[in-house]
Amino acid sequence: DADVTQTPRNRITKTGKRIMLECSQTKGHDRMYWYRQDPGLGLRLIYYSFDVKDINKGEISDGYSVSRQAQAKFSLSLESAIPNQTALYFCATSDLRGPGELFFGEGSRLTVL
Amino acid sequence: GDSVTQMEGPVTLSEEAFLTINCTYTATGYPSLFWYVQYPGEGLQLLLKATKADDKGSNKGFEATYRKETTSFHLEKGSVQVSDSAVYFCALLLGAGNNRKLIWGLGTSLAVNP
Numbered sequence: 318d319a320d321v322t323q324t325p326r327n328r329i330t331k332t333g334k335r336i337m338l339e340c341s342q343t344k345g346h347d348r349m350y351w352y353r354q355d356p357g358l359g360l361r362l363i364y365y366s367f368d369v370k371d372i373n374k375g376e377i378s379d380g381y382s383v384s385r386q387a388q389a390k391f392s393l394s395l396e397s398a399i400p401n402q403t404a405l406y407f408c409a410t411s412d413l414r415g416p417g418e419l420f421f422g423e424g425s426r427l428t429v430l
Numbered sequence: 431g432d433s434v435t436q437m438e439g440p441v442t443l444s445e446e447a448f449l450t451i452n453c454t455y456t457a458t459g460y461p462s463l464f465w466y467v468q469y470p471g472e473g474l475q476l477l478l479k480a481t482k483a484d485d486k487g488s489n490k491g492f493e494a495t496y497r498k499e500t501t502s503f504h505l506e507k508g509s510v511q512v513s514d515s516a517v518y519f520c521a522l523l524l525g526a527g528n529n530r531k532l533i534w535g536l537g538t539s540l541a542v543n544p
Contacts, residue, residue, distance in 0.1 A: 321473070359519065359536040360474075367528060407473055417462055417523040417532065421473030 320344045323408050323422035331430050336395040338425045340408030346420070347413060349391040351375075351383060354405040354424075363406075366391055398429040432457045436520050436535035443510055443542050451505040451538045453494075453520035461522040463487075463496050463503040468517040468537070477505075477518070510542045 321342045330336055340349065351363040362375030364383040372385055380402060382394045395402055405426050409419040437452040455461065462481045466474040478487030483498035492507045505518060520535040 357536065360534045362532075409473075417464060417479070417530070418476050419466075419474070419532070421475065423471070423473045 319423065321408055321410055321420055321422040323406075323425045325425060326423065327426045329428045329430065330398055332399055334398050334429075336398050336427065338393045338406055338408075338427070340391045340393070340422060342389050342391075342408075342410045342420075344410050344412075344420055345388075346410040347388065348411045349385070350409040350411070350419065351381075351391070351393045352407045352409060353377065354407060360407070363393065395427075395429075398427075400429045403427060403429045432461075432522070432524055432531075432533055434520050434522055434533050434535040436518075436538050439517075439537075439539035441538060441540045443540070445512055445542055445544050446509045447542075449505070449507040449510045449514070449540070451518055451520075451540070453503045453505065453535060455501050455503065455520075455522050455533075457501075457522055457524055457533075459524060461524045463494070464521045464523065464532075465492070465494055465503070465505050466519040466521060468519065470516070474519060510540075512542045512544055515540055515542045 324339045347368050350365040352360045361377045366372045366385045369385050384392050405424050407424050408422040411419050433456045435454050464479045465477040467477045468474045478489040480487040480496035486495045494503050494505045517537045517539045519537045522533050
């Protein structure tokens, strides 16, 4: 089994719908991250969490929210999805030395129509 | 500001060709440098890293040397294989403690033909 698991792997939804992407990890890492990948734009950090009680905004947090339900679980929500949130989303983890060495999930491809 | 610049892709090579993917950076202080690789349909994974000037990172036949004088960390491989087809990301890590920040390049797509 993968160390960092994302669900769903693919999702198609409509504008205005609420969407949750979930991430769980078995690496025992305290630090977790949500990134967005768009062609030509590389990776952009949405939110990150250093532990259950510590959540921080990244460079593109508008329109997103997160919840750190446990050390191993970090979910990303789009309260009202819009088409320009169509992207590939990645969850990643790191140990306390992070974020240099990150461990990524396989990604969740979201399409907003 | 701090930034990473990678050569634009796509890069297309024949099997057994020599590969160079250029990466230069602008940073205050002394960053650590990384190359990540993203194979089709997968998440990124760390390929190699270097934490100080003149360090050479290596893995799977790939190498990169941290050159402070030219602020570069170019990725090289002497003989590429079809299985090396992927997107390669250069990144730098700045700061200390909880203020560490990872800055990404935009990625370079590599396609290796048989």
